Amino acid sequence: MTRPTLVLLIALVLALPLSLLAGRVWIDPFHPAIPNAAVILAELRLPRGLLAIVVGAGLGGAGAAMQGYLRNPLADPGLFGIAPGAALGAVLALALGATSTYALPLAALVGAGGAMALLGVIAGRAGGLALFTLAGMMLASLAGALTSLVISLAPNPFALSEIVTWLMGALTDRGWREVWLAAPPTLLGLAVLWRAGAGLDALTLGEATARSLGVEPARLQWAMILGVGLTVGAGVAVAGIVGFVGLMVPHLVRRFTDRRPSALIVPSALAGALLLLVADALCRIIPLATELRLGIALSLLGAPFFLVLLLRMRRGLA
Amino acid sequence: MTLEARGLTIAGRLDNVNVTLRPGEVTAICGPNGAGKSTLLAALAGLLSPNGGTVALDGASLGGLGSRQRAQALGYLPQTPEVTWDIDVATLAGLGRLPWRASAAEDAAAVSTALTALDLDDLAHRPVSQLSGGERARALLARVLAGQPRWILADEPLASLDLAHQAALLDRFRALASQGIGVLLVLHDLARARNRADRVLVLDKGHVAADGAPGEALAEEVIAEVWGVEARWLGEPGAMALAT
Numbered sequence: 001m002t003r004p005t006l007v008l009l010i011a012l013v014l015a016l017p018l019s020l021l022a023g024r025v026w027i028d029p030f031h032p033a034i035p036n037a038a039v040i041l042a043e044l045r046l047p048r049g050l051l052a053i054v055v056g057a058g059l060g061g062a063g064a065a066m067q068g069y070l071r072n073p074l075a076d077p078g079l080f081g082i083a084p085g086a087a088l089g090a091v092l093a094l095a096l097g098a099t100s101t102y103a104l105p106l107a108a109l110v111g112a113g114g115a116m117a118l119l120g121v122i123a124g125r126a127g128g129l130a131l132f133t134l135a136g137m138m139l140a141s142l143a144g145a146l147t148s149l150v151i152s153l154a155p156n157p158f159a160l161s162e163i164v165t166w167l168m169g170a171l172t173d174r175g176w177r178e179v180w181l182a183a184p185p186t187l188l189g190l191a192v193l194w195r196a197g198a199g200l201d202a203l204t205l206g207e208a209t210a211r212s213l214g215v216e217p218a219r220l221q222w223a224m225i226l227g228v229g230l231t232v233g234a235g236v237a238v239a240g241i242v243g244f245v246g247l248m249v250p251h252l253v254r255r256f257t258d259r260r261p262s263a264l265i266v267p268s269a270l271a272g273a274l275l276l277l278v279a280d281a282l283c284r285i286i287p288l289a290t291e292l293r294l295g296i297a298l299s300l301l302g303a304p305f306f307l308v309l310l311l312r313m314r315r316g317l318a
Numbered sequence: 319m320t321l322e323a324r325g326l327t328i329a330g331r332l333d334n335v336n337v338t339l340r341p342g343e344v345t346a347i348c349g350p351n352g353a354g355k356s357t358l359l360a361a362l363a364g365l366l367s368p369n370g371g372t373v374a375l376d377g378a379s380l381g382g383l384g385s386r387q388r389a390q391a392l393g394y395l396p397q398t399p400e401v402t403w404d405i406d407v408a409t410l411a412g413l414g415r416l417p418w419r420a421s422a423a424e425d426a427a428a429v430s431t432a433l434t435a436l437d438l439d440d441l442a443h444r445p446v447s448q449l450s451g452g453e454r455a456r457a458l459l460a461r462v463l464a465g466q467p468r469w470i471l472a473d474e475p476l477a478s479l480d481l482a483h484q485a486a487l488l489d490r491f492r493a494l495a496s497q498g499i500g501v502l503l504v505l506h507d508l509a510r511a512r513n514r515a516d517r518v519l520v521l522d523k524g525h526v527a528a529d530g531a532p533g534e535a536l537a538e539e540v541i542a543e544v545w546g547v548e549a550r551w552l553g554e555p556g557a558m559a560l561a562t
Binding site: 071198201202203204205206207208211214215257259261314 | 360363364365385387388389390392393394395396399400401402403404405409413416417418461465515
């Protein structure tokens with residue numbers, strides 16, 4: 001286990017119990033004065049904390065793999081069109097008034113799967129990066145347009161507000177059901193991305209050299225579609241759109257690794273988990289009329305981060 | 319132990335190229351711009367699917383080999399090598415171990431040998447962005463050496479190097495050939511090819527225009543015909559210069 005992995009793991013193990021105490025109602029672990037403290041912890045905050053870890057790990061790991069695959073430090077899992085595809089699935093379910101508790105996340109997973117399949121078919125077997133990126137961007141904008149269409153056709157104001165709120169991304173009112181829905185695909189996706197690490201390392205030297213090192217571009221492309229699709233699809237299915245994690249986290253972690261993409265995937269997953277866990281706990285305790293939405297909070301954090309990054313790159317180019 | 323192209327045709331770029339490379343030799347590919355030098359090198363490295371003919375390694379078609387098996391045998395250095403992430407020299411060399419899936423100890427030993435062979439021991443932990451042009455070229459070659467290939471295919475490895483580094487790198491290739499490795503280099507500098515290669519392959523418009531000992535393959539008549547330049551060789555064997 002490398003040092004960043006170990007440090008992040010310890011931080012996560014320490015942060016989880018602490019985050020459970022924070023909220024609109026603070027819980028003192030030694031003198032639990034609140035009547036339903038055990039219920040609040042076990043049924044509300046623990047699953048919510050674990051879900052933050054699952055979703056954050058998926059987004060962080062997928063971001064690291066994406067940046068390695070596209071060989072671009074500004075790449076984000078959202079670029080693939082998979083997150084917008086998942087969002088479209090969920091929004092359709094909401095607009096159609098799906099009532100089953102599983103309908104929304106499952107529709108989101110179906111949307112992610114559809115986007116993945118389309119991406120694979122459009123990008124084709126050659127596995128060229130430029131075509132792949134463009135196909136992803138096209139899918140993202142198509143899914144975005146269709147989502148807007150569904151919103152504009154929303155049958156009633158209630159559905160409309162439900163959709164808009166859901167799109168903002170949050171972990172509010174999530175429970176164990178969402179944890180069990182999101183954890184298996186996220187873990188599977190992370191495993192796929194981790195296995196693809198050697199191929200991503202080879203891509204550091206460009207596509208031709210990677211192929212000369214035995215990397216098969218079509219296989220690597222499918223591994224990326226599958227891995228990013230499972231992690232990001234599962235994340236959007238249970239938490240809505242939570243942006244910038246996949247962009248920010250690999251950046252923060254990279255300097256503590258040897259900078260190979262494969263060395264970045266696990267620490268980024270842990271750091272993503274930590275970021276989302278802390279951010280969600282902060283959302284709970286910031287005193288606003290209603291709880292700050294996690295997706296909004298991360299975008300407020302992420303956009304300036306992105307700007308600083310761009311300015312630093314600009315200085316590097318000058 | 320050969321690497322050979324038989325009737326190799328790649329639409330618009332190579333036309334019925336036949337060449338058999340032998341281990342222990344430094345072969346230079348020369349030719350004007352657009353003659354198909356890089357294409358031939360990439361095809362011999364198994365990176366292009368031919369429209370006709372085959373590339374064979376020890377008699378077996380490259381297309382039939384697994385990608386890992388091919389990667390273990392053939393070390394390829396492209397014309398403009400890129401390094402996306404600012405990894406250090408030892409990590410860069412370690413990427414050459416990817417086809418092997420060997421133990422960490424074996425990988426470390428191969429990387430260490432490659433770094434020592436190229437005088438990079440002191441730079442092992444320096445990020446690629448902080449290397450000079452010559453150091454960078456050596457580090458990129460160390461990546462190829464760490465893969466312990468039986469063939470090294472390098473596309474213009476001397477480009478962007480100063481005279482001293484060019485000479486030093488050619489010495490390395492010579493030393494590798496003397497260890498039984500087959501070395502194939504695309505070279506633009508005809509004097510370098512003539513003085514330092516065992517064999518020269520001249521390409522012109524996708525055809526093999528000449529193939530043989532450097533003195534014959536790069537004879538003044540060949541240069542006149544292929545490059546369209548009236549040139550004369552001056553000097554003595556091993557230190558010839560081309561006057562145009």
